Amino acid sequence: MSGQVLDGFLTLASPGTFLHLIAGFLLGLAFGAIPGLTATLAIALLLPFTFGMEVKDALVMVAAIYMAGIYAGSITGITLNIPGAPSGAITTLDGHALMKSGQGTQALGVSAFSSTIGGLVGVVVLIALAQPISALALLFQTPDKFSLVLLAVVTVTIVASGSLLKATLAMVIGLMISTVGIDPMVPLGRFDFDSYHLIEGIGLLPAVIGLFATCELIAQAGVPTRLAQAQTVAKVTRPKRRDFLPDRKLIKEIGFLTYAKSSTIGVLIGMLPGGGASMASFIAYAEAKRASRAPDKFGHGSYEGLAASESANNGMCGGAVIPLLTMGIPGDAVTAIIFGVLLIHGLVPGPALLGENFVTIAPMFAALFVSAIFVFLSVLAFGPLYLRLSQINRGLLYAFIGMISMVGVFASSFSFFQMWMALAIGVLAFLLRTFSYPVVPALMGVILGPYLEEFLRRSLIVSEGDPTIFLRSPGSLVFLLMTAMFIWFLRIRPARLRKRAEAG
Amino acid sequence: MPKILTGQIVFACGLAILNSIYASQIAQMELPFANGEPGPAFFPMILCALAYLCIAAIILSDLRDSLSESAPRGAGALLRVEVLGPILAITLTVLYILAFVYTGYAVATLGYTFLIALFFNYESSRQWLGSALKALATALGITLSGWLFFVKLFDLYLPIWEL
Numbered sequence: 169m170s171g172q173v174l175d176g177f178l179t180l181a182s183p184g185t186f187l188h189l190i191a192g193f194l195l196g197l198a199f200g201a202i203p204g205l206t207a208t209l210a211i212a213l214l215l216p217f218t219f220g221m222e223v224k225d226a227l228v229m230v231a232a233i234y235m236a237g238i239y240a241g242s243i244t245g246i247t248l249n250i251p252g253a254p255s256g257a258i259t260t261l262d263g264h265a266l267m268k269s270g271q272g273t274q275a276l277g278v279s280a281f282s283s284t285i286g287g288l289v290g291v292v293v294l295i296a297l298a299q300p301i302s303a304l305a306l307l308f309q310t311p312d313k314f315s316l317v318l319l320a321v322v323t324v325t326i327v328a329s330g331s332l333l334k335a336t337l338a339m340v341i342g343l344m345i346s347t348v349g350i351d352p353m354v355p356l357g358r359f360d361f362d363s364y365h366l367i368e369g370i371g372l373l374p375a376v377i378g379l380f381a382t383c384e385l386i387a388q389a390g391v392p393t394r395l396a397q398a399q400t401v402a403k404v405t406r407p408k409r410r411d412f413l414p415d416r417k418l419i420k421e422i423g424f425l426t427y428a429k430s431s432t433i434g435v436l437i438g439m440l441p442g443g444g445a446s447m448a449s450f451i452a453y454a455e456a457k458r459a460s461r462a463p464d465k466f467g468h469g470s471y472e473g474l475a476a477s478e479s480a481n482n483g484m485c486g487g488a489v490i491p492l493l494t495m496g497i498p499g500d501a502v503t504a505i506i507f508g509v510l511l512i513h514g515l516v517p518g519p520a521l522l523g524e525n526f527v528t529i530a531p532m533f534a535a536l537f538v539s540a541i542f543v544f545l546s547v548l549a550f551g552p553l554y555l556r557l558s559q560i561n562r563g564l565l566y567a568f569i570g571m572i573s574m575v576g577v578f579a580s581s582f583s584f585f586q587m588w589m590a591l592a593i594g595v596l597a598f599l600l601r602t603f604s605y606p607v608v609p610a611l612m613g614v615i616l617g618p619y620l621e622e623f624l625r626r627s628l629i630v631s632e633g634d635p636t637i638f639l640r641s642p643g644s645l646v647f648l649l650m651t652a653m654f655i656w657f658l659r660i661r662p663a664r665l666r667k668r669a670e671a672g
Numbered sequence: 673m674p675k676i677l678t679g680q681i682v683f684a685c686g687l688a689i690l691n692s693i694y695a696s697q698i699a700q701m702e703l704p705f706a707n708g709e710p711g712p713a714f715f716p717m718i719l720c721a722l723a724y725l726c727i728a729a730i731i732l733s734d735l736r737d738s739l740s741e742s743a744p745r746g747a748g749a750l751l752r753v754e755v756l757g758p759i760l761a762i763t764l765t766v767l768y769i770l771a772f773v774y775t776g777y778a779v780a781t782l783g784y785t786f787l788i789a790l791f792f793n794y795e796s797s798r799q800w801l802g803s804a805l806k807a808l809a810t811a812l813g814i815t816l817s818g819w820l821f822f823v824k825l826f827d828l829y830l831p832i833w834e835l
Contacts, residue, residue: 220826333733337687337726340719344694347719351712358712359697382765385788389757393796562796563789563803564810570761570788571781571818574768579828587769595762603683621715628710 173295176530179224180538188225189535192232193542199233200240200256201554207237208501212380213569215373215508216576223513227532230509234502235485235539236546238445239283242478243554246275258449258477265469273407276554277414278471279478280547282427286479287540289431290438290486295533298522301494305519308495310630312643314623317616319651320497321609326659328606338605342613343620345370345593352622365585372508374577374590375614379607380501381573382594385566387601393562412551422475426456434480438487445481445500452480482543486536492517493529496619501608504615680734684727691723760791776834781818786811 179185192214199210210233218226241256246263259279266275308316321339328335348359349369360366430452437448456476457466466473489506491497496518498504510517515525522529547554577583577590597607631637638644694716704714764787771780789810793803822828 216828217821217826220828331730333726333729337723337730340723340726341687343719344716344723347716354712356701356712358701358716359694361697385765386758386761389761389791390754391757392754393792561793561806561810563792563807564814566792567785567789567807567810568814570765570768571785571814574765574772575777575781575818575822575830578772579822579826579830582829584769584773587772591762591765591769594765598758599683603680624715625710628714632708633705633710 172526172530173533175527176532176534177537179531180228180534185225185228185531188221188229189232189538192229192535193236193539193546195229196233196236196539197240197243197546197550200237201243206241207233208505209380209384209569210237211502211505211509212376213572213576215376215505215512216572216580218509218512219580223515223528224531226509226513227529228535230506231532231535232539232542234506235287235482235536235543237502238481238485239280239287239478239543241445241481242279242283243276246279247272247554256481258453259474259481261453261467262470262473262477265467266471266474269469271469273411273551274415274418275471275474276547276551277412278418278422278474280412280544281414281419282422282430282475282478283482284540284544285427286431286434286481286483287485287543288537289428289479290435290483291533291537291540292486293435294486294489294536297490298494298533299526301490302519302522305495306523308519308643309641310623311627311638311641312647314620314627315638315641315644315647315651316495316497317620317623319647319654320491321612321616321620322651323654323658324500324612325609326655328609330604330606332659334603334605335609338600338607339609339613341596341600342610342615343617345375345610345614346617347621352618353625365583370589370593370614371577371581371586372511372615373580374586375593376505376508376611377573377577378590378593379597379611379614381569382590383597383601383607385570385573386594386598388562388566407552409548409551412547418471422472426459426472426476427479429459430456430476430479431483434483435487437480438484439490445484448484449477449481453477482540485540489532489536493521494519496521498612498615501611504608504611507615678734678738681731681738684730684734688724688727691720691727694723695720757791757795761788764788764791772831774834777819777830777832778815779833781815782811785814 180189195210195214196207200207211230214226214229214233218229221229242259242263243256245256245260246267263275263279266272321343325335325339326332328338348366349357350367351358357367433452433455434445434448437451438445453466453473453476456472457463460466460470460472462470462472488500488503492503492507496507496516498507498517507517510521515521515528573590573594574587577587597610600607600610627637628635638648698713698716698720701713701716702711704711704717764784768780768784771783786807789807790803793806794800797803819830819832822830823832
């Protein structure tokens with residue numbers, strides 16, 4: 169295996185592949201740093217282009233976007249108090265406090281250094297654990313697979329913020345979209361309304377573009393520029409590149425233990441379905457505060473807090489890829505879209521993927537590793553530019569997103585109908601967002617729906633309609649218990665504690 | 673008097689109508705387990721039932737909130753969003769797809785990106801001429817780069833000129 173991993177690194181030495189890595193990294197930085205844009209959107213917009221790419225180039229580019237995008241969420245959080253992505257929200261607490269006290273360049277430097285450490289730890293764990301977990305997952309039978317997919321769908325739904333009912337309904341809508349077209353098991357068209365267009369089904373690409381890119385364009389058209397820039401409280405300065413090198417004393421102060429613990433928390437949370445960068449950074453931050461000698465500084469400019477949240481959210485990247493590749497469970501929106509990239513290239517994420525295609529996937533591991541290093545280098549190269557990123561012209565930005573979304577859907581399907589579908593799903597997603605329905609569960613429904621249905625029906629055919637098959641299979645029972653455990657710990661218990669606190 | 677019919681309830685009712693349209697198609701399929709197997713209608717039936725349950729619970733919860741004296745006025749009502757911008761963005765995208773079909777990539781993209789950029793630029797600066805000039809440069813740049821990206825770099829087909 170180590171030879172294949174090494175081959176993955178050697179693949180990056182090819183100029184074409186390396187260019188894809190650089191392009192993906194820059195795209196991830198830009199999308200992560202600009203408020204309103206995310207790594208998820210960047211990968212969604214990249215989807216149509218991957219049709220014309222070699223698999224390894226597509227995976228390398230996606231990996232680079234992922235690592236850079238998660239890091240970059242903290243850049244405008246630190247400089248302008250506007251996190252570019254949700255994962256940068258916790259970093260903003262201390263990062264922006266440091267910025268206001270005149271330590272912005274050091275805050276950016278420490279943030280990049282910590283992200284690199286977390287990112288590297290995550291990739292090392294990914295390389296070490298991916299194949300053993302895959303080997304274990306190969307033993308899964310159909311009922312086990314159903315319960316596993318159910319676990320993924322349920323957890324992403326329950327971790328969505330806001331109303332559980334709305335998250336569930338959004339997930340059901342996604343699942344319904346996935347049922348349109350030819351039935352996966354018998355040659356019969358469903359929900360086609362006698363239209364030959366609908367019998368093909370709604371493509372994954374129009375669904376992803378609609379849910380994220382088109383929806384974003386429509387939503388941003390409703391946000392006046394003065395409001396979009398209202399939170400800009402920091403004046404942009406013009407420092408030198410060397411100012412972004414983190415001070416050794418600061419790194420010592422933060423301590424090895426903080427880095428090790430926060431990175432590990434990030435990896436572990438990344439491995440949980442529905443974990444995500446925001447949850448990783450929040451938990452690592454809370455733990456760092458609990459263990460700190462100066463907990464009072466947290467929230468008012470603590471480098472320890474900044475390092476903890478940044479190590480964790482980039483450590484999450486490697487961790488989140490483990491369940492995706494080994495069991496076919498995308499834990500969050502980005503990995504859900506990476507799932508789509510793999511599918512587009514005929515690679516089905518799951519237990520057999522690494523056994524049969526390790527050579528194809530290895531460059532992705534290498535790209536994550538190299539991108540983690542690039543994160544630190546990027547702050548030295550682009551530090552001064554980061555301070556001006558949020559001032560990009562919105563007309564240029566959203567005209568570009570509008571064009572890429574629609575033309576991208578056409579170029580990948582040669583179908584005007586799929587363009588209409590992307591727009592329709594975009595409008596639906598905008599309405600869902602407007603009425604506080606989360607969109608990510610809908611995406612999970614669209615992607616995992618076909619698997620959920622197929623495994624459910626196959627299991628019931630084998631058991632002749634007896635649903636207890638899901639309780640009789642040990643693997644399935646474990647996943648169902650895990651589902652129940654997640655529901656208890658992530659929804660029921662916090663709600664009870666909240667009620668008790670309100671009553672007391 | 674509290675307002676009963678909030679935006680949230682209207683939207684949930686809209687989803688219920690869409691769910692009913694979905695259900696009407698299930699009615700045309702064979703019943704699950706009619707030939708011993710779950711069949712194509714089984715999973716959609718579960719989804720449909722789950723959707724009705726969620727919608728009913730959302731409507732009930734929102735009704736309870738809107739009737740409750742303690743609930744803040746307007747709670748659960750339609751969130752305040754600027755309406756004109758989204759409607760314009762949707763309309764322009766509809767026109768873009770139509771123009772794409774009948775005129776091809778070049779004309780449609782040039783017009784679409786110009787109008788989208790003009791909207792954002794004017795909304796920000798309130799100056800027609802400056803916004804239009806910036807939007808024109810944006811439209812030319814994006815149309816050209818889109819062609820370079822899709823056609824030249826990735827070798828994908830686009831109907832460039834259909835007039």
